[in-house]
Amino acid sequence: MIRTTASALAYLVSSIVAGLVGLVWSLAIIVGVGLLSITLAGGPAFLGAAWVTRRLADLERHRAGWVLGTAIAAPYLPIEGATVRQRVSAVATQPATWRDLAWLVALFPLGLAGGIAAIVVTVVDLAAVVAPAWAWAVPNPRAPFPMDPLMTTMPGRFGLTVLGVLLLPVTAWFLRTAGLAQARTAQVLLAPGAHRYLVEETTRLAQTRRRVVDAQAAELRRIERDLHDGAQARIVAAGMTMALAARKLPTGAAAASDVDLARRQLDDALTELRRLVRGIHPPILTDRGLHAAVAALAGDSPLAVEVRGDPDDRYPPAVESAAYFVIAEGLANAGKHADARSCVVTLARTADTVTVTLADDGQGGADPSGSGLDGLRRRVEALDGQLTITSPPGGPTVLSAELPH
Template sequence: MGREPEVSPALPTSAGPAASVDAVTAPFPAVAALAPQTALEALAGPPQRFLASAWPWRSLAYLLAGLVPGSAFAAVLTPVRVMGGPAAVPVSLAVAAVLLTPVARFERWRLRYADRQPLRGLPGGWWPGWREAGHTLVGLFALWWVDLLVAAAAIGGPVVLILSPVVQPTAPEGEATLAETFAGSAVGLLLVPVAAYTVSAWAGARAAMARAMLLPQEAETREIARSRARLVDAFEAERRRIERDLHDGAQQRLVALSMKLGLAGLDLPPGSPAALRLDEARELAGQALGELRELIRGVHPQVLADRGLPAAVRDVAGRSPVPARADVALDRRLPERVEAAAYYVACEALANVAKHSGAGSCTVRGRLRGARLVLEVADDGHGGADPARGTGLTGLADRVAAVGGTLTVESPYGGPTTVRAEIPCEW
C-alpha cells in the first residue's frame, strides 16, 4: 500500500482554528532583511540603513575599548623607554607577558561590538593559546596606535568643524568670518557619514583579523565538523528507518483493523450492544491511528523529505494558532541534516509563540547567506523569553549545535522576540 502524504507536526490549537498562510488578513510585522552580524556585513548594506543602525556606534565602541589595554601598556612602558638602556627591551617583553592573559580575555569580550557571531571552539582556559598571544602582542605593540588615530580622526575632525562657530572667533579682521565658520560646520556634518564608514571599515577589518587568529586551526575545526556530520547523518538515517517502519508496519495494520471493525459493524443490528461496543473499538482504533501518525510526523515529516524546507515551513506555519507568514526562499535543496534542524527550529519557535508570547502575528524567514542557512522566527509578543527558564530553547540550541550551527534569541521585555538559527550547509 502506498504512503499517504504526511504533514508537519500540529501545533497547539488552544487559541482557535489554525490560520492559513495564504488567507491570513491580520497585519504582519515587516519582513526585514536578515540583520547583519558583523560590521563588514553592515557596510555592504544600503547606506541609509547602515547610517541609521547601531553599527557605527558599535564600531566606535570597539575601537575605543581597544585603547584601554594599549594605553595601560604605553603608560607602564613610558618610564622604561625614557630611561633607556639595555634593559628596555627585556622589561617591555616582561610587561607584555604579564598583561597577556587579561588583555587576551578582554579582546574576546570586546569582539562582540564588531562581530555578533560567537567564537565557537574558543579555548576555555584562563591562559591563552599561542595564536591568542600573538594577536595580543601585535595589538599592544602596533595596532592600538592605529585604533587611536582612526578614532581621533573620526571624532575630532567632524566635531571641531561642527563646533567652529562656537570655538572660533569671528569678528576681528584676519580671523574667520561668520559665513566661513558656518561653512565649516556644514563640512563637518558632511564628514559624519564618512567618519562612520571609516570607523566601521577599520573595526570590521580588526574584528575579522581577531576572529581569524582566535579561532582554532582550520584543519582541526574541519575534522571535528566532519565527525559531527557523520554522527548527525547516522542519527537522521535511523530516524528515517523508524519512520518508515512505523508507516509501513504499525500504521497499515491499524488502518486494516479500523476497516475490518467497520465491516463487522455492518453485520450487526444498528443500536445493539454488540454494535455499540464495536463502534467504541473502532473509535479507539482511529484515535490510536491518529496518535501514531502524529508520532511519525514528529520522527521525520514526509513533507520535508518530499518537497523540501520551504514547503515544510509553509505547512507548519499554516497550522499555527497565531497568524504566521512563511518567507523561506532557497534556490536548491539542502543537506538532509540541515533541513531537519531548520524545520524543528521553526516548529519549536512557532509552538513557543503560540504558548508563551501573547503575539498577534509572527513571521518565519529563511535565506541562504553564502554557505550558511539563516532562519529567523520573529513575533510581536511581549518578549522576555529566557532559555534558562525552560528546556525548549536549550534543546533547540543543542540540536542546531549538533549540525555545527548557532542559535541566538533576542527577546527584550516588551518585545519583539527573534529566534535566529545559522546553520552551515557545507562542512
C-alpha cells in the first residue's frame, strides 16, 4: 500500500517536468521539421525527431509502469527501407509515431493538473499530521473560526494531527486513483494498437502458410517415396514372378512355387498400400471418429495407453485429422525415444477449442525443435492452433495441442 502510493506520488510529481519537456520538444519538432521539410534535410530531420520522440515515449512507458506494475510494451514495427524516403515512409505510416507525439502534447496539461493536485493534497495532509511542530510559529490573530483555535491552541494543534492521520487513507486513495487514471491514459496512446496486431498477425499467417506448403510438399515426397520403394517394388516383383510362371506352364515345368511367391508378394504390396492409406488418412477416422481412431492406435501401440474423452464426440474433419496425427506421432515418440511404459491421451472440448493432451512416463528430454515435433507444429498451426511441449530431463513428457473448431 505504501509502496504503490509512493509510486503514484512520484509518477504524478515527475509528470510536471515530463509534461514540460514533452511540450517543448513537441513544439520544437513541429516547427523545426515543418520548416526543414521543404529542403533535402527534411527527411533526416524527421527520422532524427522520430528517434528522439520514441526515446521520450519509451521513458513514459517506463514511468507508467511505476503505477501499472509493468512497463507498457513498445508498439513499433521494424523500419525497413534502403533509402531515406523509404524509411521516412515506414516511420510516418506507423500510427504509433503520431500517438507518441499526441501523448507528449497531452502530458503537459495532465501532468500539470495531476502533479499540482498531488503536491497540494500531500503537503496539506502531512502538514496537518505534524501541526504541533510548526503551527505555533505562524500565529494569526485574525484567523477565522475554526482555524483560530486549531492553530493557536495546543489541543487544536493535536486535533489537526488526528484529522491528518484520519485523512491519510483518503489522500493515499486520491494519489493512487489519480496516478492510475493518468497511467491508463498513457496506456491507451502508447501501448501497441490494432495496426501492430494486424501486421504481426499477417506476418504470422504468411509464415504459417509457407510452413504448411513446405509440410505438404514433404508429405507428398514421403508418399511418393513409400509408393516407389514399397508397394510399387512389390507389385513389380510379383509381375515378374507371374511372368516367369507363365513361361514355365507351356513347358510343363512346375510353376506352383512361383505362383505362391507372387501371391505373397501381392499380399505384401496390399499390406503396404493399406499402411500407406492409414498414414494419409485412416478410414476409421472418417467412419467412427477421433476417439475410435485413437483407441485403434492404442491397441496397436506397445505402450499401455489410456484414452480419456467422450467416445461419441465428433469434431470437424480437419481437426480430427490433425489431432490424430499429433497423437500417433506422440505415441511413436514415447515408445521409440522416451522409453515410456504408459501414456494417457485426453481429448477435451470447450466452446471453441479441441485440446489433445498426451502425458507419458518416459525419461523426458524431448527436443521441441526436432523434425518430428516441428512437423506436428506445422500441421497444428495450419489450423491456427498451438502446440506446446513440456519435457524436462527425467520426464514426464506432456504434449498438448489446442485446435480451434
